[in-house]
Amino acid sequence: xxxxxNYDIVFAEIPDETTLALNITGCPNRCxxxxxxxxxxxxxxxxxxxxLRELLDCYGSTVTCVxxxxxxxxxxxxxxxxxxxxxxxxxxxxGWYSGRTELPDSIRPEVFDYIKLGPWVETLGPLxxxxxxxxxxxxxxxxxxxxxxxxxxxx
Numbered sequence: 001x002x003x004x005x006n007y008d009i010v011f012a013e014i015p016d017e018t019t020l021a022l023n024i025t026g027c028p029n030r031c032x033x034x035x036x037x038x039x040x041x042x043x044x045x046x047x048x049x050x051x052l053r054e055l056l057d058c059y060g061s062t063v064t065c066v067x068x069x070x071x072x073x074x075x076x077x078x079x080x081x082x083x084x085x086x087x088x089x090x091x092x093x094x095g096w097y098s099g100r101t102e103l104p105d106s107i108r109p110e111v112f113d114y115i116k117l118g119p120w121v122e123t124l125g126p127l128x129x130x131x132x133x134x135x136x137x138x139x140x141x142x143x144x145x146x147x148x149x150x151x152x153x154x155x
Contacts, residue, residue, distance in 0.1 A: 001046055001048075001074075001077075002024060002026070002046070002047045002048075002071060002073075002074050002077045002078065002081070003024070003025045003026060003042060003043065003044040003045060003046055003047060004022045004023055004024050004025060004044050004045055004047045005023045005024075005025050005038065005039055005043065005044040006023050006044070007020060007021060007022045007023065007055065008020075008021050008023075009021075009059065009062065009063060010067075013067055013069070013095070013097070014065050014067060014093075014095050014114050014136075015136075015148065015151040015152070017063075017064045017065035017093060017095075018062065018063045018064050018065070019063060019064070019065040019066070019067045019095065020055065020056075020059050020063045020065070020066045020067070021067045021069050022047065022055075022066070022067070022068055022069060023036070023039055023069045023070065024039065024047070024068055024069060024070035024071040024078075025038075025039050025040075025041060025042055025043050025044045025070070026039075026040075026041070026042045026070075026071075026073045026074070027039050027040045027070050027072060027073065027099065028040075028072055028073045029072055029099040029100075029119055029120075031099060031119045031120040031121070032122065033120065033121075033122035034120055035120065039070055047081065048081075049081070049084050052066075052081055052084060052085065053088065056085070056088060056089055056092075060089050060092065063092065064091075064092065064093060065092060065093040065094065065095055065113070065114070066082075066085050066092055066093075066094050066095070067094070067095035067096070067097060067114070068081065068082070068094075068095070068096045068097065069097045070097060070098075070099070071096065071098070072098055072099055072100055075098075075103075075104050075106070075107050076106060076107075078096055079107055079108065079111050082094040082096070082111045082112055083111055086111075093113035093114065094111070094112050094113050094114070095112060095113060095114035095115065095116070096112050096114070096115050096116070097116040098115065098116060098117055099118070099119045099120065100117060100118075100119075101117060101118060101119065102117065103115065103117065108143065109137075109139045109143045109145055110139055110140070110141060110142065110143040112139050113138065113139055114136060114137065114138055114139065115136075115137045115139055115145065116134060116135065116136045116137070117134065117135055117137070118132070118133045118134030118135055119133070119134075120134075121133050126152075127149060127152040128152045128153065128154065130153060132149070134149070135147050135149045136148055136149050136151075136152070
């Protein structure tokens with residue numbers, strides 16, 4: 001069961017998107033220096049199709065993307081929820097911020113429009129840092145992933 005701690009409408013997580021970002025709990029990664037250690041616990045509201053539908057009923061017309069921020073403990077459930085978003089709101093894009101270094105073999109990347117991979121490494125910084133280890137990918141319909149991390153760098 002996937003749970004989420006909270007959500008927000010954000011503009012910086014996915015380039016050129018107004019994103020409903022859901023902060024998923026139960027993170028198994030335990031990255032040193034984690035900026036959201038409360039998301040390591042199994043707390044919050046259950047995120048299932050019904051809960052997601054209620055959120056989309058409220059915010060679906062004001063956002064262009066739904067992003068799951070975390071969820072590494074249950075990637076198959078996130079994949080199913082992303083498919084659900086596409087089925088009820090095909091105009092919305094979907095994203096997954098994962099702390100993994102690679103996608104699990106069982107995950108079909110084309111279910112998402114964006115995937116961020118990489119654990120938090122405090123000394124390397126976030127996606128806006130030129131030294132970051134994290135990468136944001138735009139996923140093509142054939143499942144190929146294009147690295148778009150450079151869009152975060154300030155010029």
